[in-house]
Amino acid sequence: MKVPADTLVPLDERLSFEAGAAISCGTGTAWGAFERIGLTGRDTVAVFGQGPVGLSATLLAKAQGARVIALDIDESRRNTAKSFGADAVINPRDGRVAEAIRELTGGKGVSVALETSGAVTANQDALDSVSPWGTVCLVGIGSEFSFSLAKYLRTQVRILTSWTMSIQGQRACADFVVAREIDLDKLFTNRWRLDQAEEAYQAFNRQSGGKGVFLM
16 A cells, blocks of 8 residues: 555564554544643542553553553453453453442542543543543543533543544653563554454454454
């Protein structure tokens, strides 16, 4: 496929083609969200969903010094999040998400909640899990939810959305990944050939495991 050269970001020789693909997609989505949030090492962040975007968020937040609470209904993804450095993991199916997060934070709640799953319950749990003056950022697509303004008005919470990022943002993300020696290749649990596309998408639809990639 031919594209204008000025739309491309040079791939650092220390990054694999898979890592470059991640930066231009799921990892970049997480990076762009944290840029909008203004994440710092002082934050405690709850990452709802540990698919490719959520796991990237776990990696990036830890590399920035934040404390991370990772949530996913899939045990293998929770285990992966733990291996990626998550300080705590929660299974949302237990039904006590906000309470569990507040128990882990001394009753305060998290300063940042990043919702990547697109699940209605996760949106609501994210909103209920942040501390006063905290930030909720929504990047998961596919759900609708409503809330009572009267319930949250005095908490002064900030609700953001985030969608993709600029070429400059991709370059900044790539530079950060290289500088911090973040191994994005471990995001990928499956590698496929193009002639395996049907099998690959059947696996993707199970929404278990990590990120898949097609290799030429």
